[in-house]
Amino acid sequence: MTETSPASALLEVTDLAVGFRTMDGQVQAVRNAGFSLGAGQTLAIVGESGSGKSTTAMAVIGLLPGNGKVTAGSIRFDGQELVGLAESKMRAIRGRSIGLVPQDPMSNLNPVTKIGTQVAETLLVHGMATSKDVDRKVVEVLTAAGLPDAAERAKQYPHEFSGGMRQRALIAIGLACRPRLLIADEPTSALDVTVQRTILDQIGRMTDELGTSVLLITHDLGLAAERAAELVVMHRGEVVETGPARQLLEDPQHPYTQSLVRAAPSVAAVRLSPGAFAAPASQRLHLAETEPGSGGAGPGGSAVAVATAAGPDGVPPEPAEQNYAKTPNIVELKDLSKVYRIRGKAGDFHAVRNVSLEIPRGRTVAIVGESGSGKTTTARMLLKLITPTSGSITFDGVDVASLEKKALRSFRQRVQPIFQDPYSSLDPMFTIERILEEPLKTYKRGDRAERAARVRELMEQVALPASMLRRYPAELSGGQRQRVAIARALALNPELIVCDEPVSALDVLVQAQILKLLGDLQRDLGLSYLFISHDLAVVRLISDYVCVMKDGELVEAATSEEVFQNPRHPYTRKLLASIPGNELNIDGELAS
Incomplete structure (x- = not known):
């Protein structure tokens, strides 16, 4: 990307400083930040949590919190100064000329208002539709954002959507008025790679057809490199490096940028078993699909049988070699299904259909797939949070469905979850000490x-200082909150941890720390993991064995190495092809 001159810049930020009033005085969140963005161009701001990237974006659109204020500098949009602009004039720009796609759909969608009504409100307020044609335009906007059955979805409430679907609804609202500038704050962090590509392709088409500029805020270097011509790297409130995306990733100059590139997960990475990230093929989980007709993956079923894998020459490995097939299974799912009745519709919805898989003790099995593929529903059935319609779940040789009272209480201690969102999974009214002590008191x-003493031991296990015990979740960063969630899951010494998108909302540096922590804990404590994720690069790093789900069915199941190097199912190949920036390897080099 050639540098945009001030005369041609749609957005020009110069020497921007943003401060927040706190009980300890003024805190400078952004200092001397500057960049320019031309019409029809895409610029990405990258950096870890707390670097100031989202604060900079919120200053541009005039949505800083009440205690936040631009203390110096200039923000010019299409030649008009936005700093100090009256709120009434800013409202005329916001939404119509500058659109926003925020990160967290649960806190940005009204839970008691139908999705279609929320989209319609945006269209009507900004004169993009009339009362006569608004319903038709709502369907068009939702369809463009990648929502299937948009007319039906418009009648539903946010809680009836999956996380990815809620994020697509936010994207629909942000793009509804076809703004000249779209600020996308982590717009695809909750989406699987295929939907992510659909959404980003749609944004790309808007840039080409309408001349819309995109200011992309992201922690995903692969996505930034693929979608933005120029990158701005922020660290501790300052811009530390800018430049063309490919050049910056191939030859980063600032030490912080270099650390970001090194920390980026990649499908080129290799998983060590267990607890690290590289190993010879003979030390990985060896599983093979069963024969057709016996419950194997595909139309006839989806079971996966543990078997000894042959080497490259067709000869089975020597007995002395590590072979996970010899590891007993801690969990076995057989022909598991979940069927829901859909309000206002004839027939049933099969969220999960005849899924069978096994989790060897001390290993990591990952389930990947698009939003709505059934992976989280499968995990919740395993956790006994929802009841299967049919099929069986066996934990350590015992049928989970038969557990009652004392046996169920024991099961709850031995199987623990780590949820995706540490904001909502930790009680905001509890201190960290009380959060960690609660399961110990309950049991x-x-x-x-x-x-x-146990609480302090848990803090040490997840590398958090004991001084944080008196803090509340709101006083911690996203990565620190997720560490607390992991510590809470460890409190009762579980044998299996179900990780539902545990790092999807974290920047690459914190993500790398959490993944290393999970690997270390597995090695030290012998933990088994069921890892739910849409991020295939992360799955490549942490998993021994990968199950691919689509429309509620298990379409492929094999070792991590086999899935990534020789995917069999067309849907698996589509997932791998959709990974943004997948040419970025583990050493931060770009393939030609």
């Missing part, structure tokens, strides 16, 4: 002194 583990 009557030790006296007060012993519980206090």
Whole structure:
């Protein structure tokens, strides 16, 4: 990207400083930030949590919190100064000329208003539709954002959508008025790679056809490199490096940029078993599909049988070699299905259909697939949070459906979840100490002194200082909150942890730390993981064995190496082809 001159820039930010009033005085969140963005161009701001990238974007659109203020500098949009602009004039620009796609759909969608009504409100307020044609335009906008059955979806509430579908609804609202500038703050962090590509392709088409500029805020370097011509790297409130995307990733100059590139996960990475990221093929999980007709993956079923894998020459490995097939299974799912009745529709919805898989003890099995593929529903059935319609779940040789009272209480201790969103999974009214102590008190583990010691031990296990125990979740960063969630899951010494998108909302540096932490804990404690994710690069790093789900069915299941190097199913190949920036390898070099 050639540098945009001030005369031709649609957006020009110069020497921007943003401060926040706190009980300890003024805190400078952004200092001397500057960049320019031309019409029809895409610029990405990357950096870890707290770097100031989202604060800079919110300053541009005039949506800083009440205690935040632009303290210096200039923001010019299409030649008009936005700093100090009256709110009434800013409202005329916001939404119509500058659109926003925020990150968190749960806090940005009205939970008691139908999705279609929320889209219609945006169209009507900004004069993009009339009362006569608004319903038709709502369907068009939702369809463009990648929502299937848009007319039916428009009648539903946010809680009836999956996380990815809610994010697509936000994208629909942000693009509804065809703004000249779209600020996309982590717009695809909750989406699987195929939907991510659909959304980003749609934004790309808008840039080409309408001359819309995009200011992309992201922690995904692969996505930034693929979608933006120029990158701005922020660290601790300052711009530390700018430049053309490919050049910056091939030859980063600033030490912080170099650390970002090194930390970026890649499908070229190799998983060590367990607890690290490289190993010879003979030390990985060896599983093979069963024969057609016996419950194997595909139309006839979806079971996966543990078997000894042959080497490259067709000869089975020597007995001395590590072979995961010899590891007993801690979990076995057989012909698992979940059927829901859909309000206002004839017939049933099969969220999960005849899924069979096994989790060897001490290993990591990942389930990947698009939003709505059934992967989270499968995990929740395993956690006994929802009841299967048919099929069986066996944990350590015992049928989970038969568990009652004392046995169920024991199961709850041995199987623990780590949820996707540490914002909503931690009680905001509890201190970190109380959050970690709660499961110990509930299950009557030790006296007060012993519980206090255990809480400090948990903090040490997840590399958090004991000084944070008196803090509340809101006082921690996203990565710190997720570490607390992991510590809470470890409190009762579980044997299996179900990780539902545990790093999808984290920047690459924190993500790398959390993945290393999970690997270290698995190695030290012998934990088994069921890892739910839409990020295939992350799955490549952490998993021994990968299950691919589509429309509620298991379409492919094999070792991580086999899935990534020789995918069999067309849908798996589509997922791999959709990964943004997948030419970025583990060393931060770009393939030609």
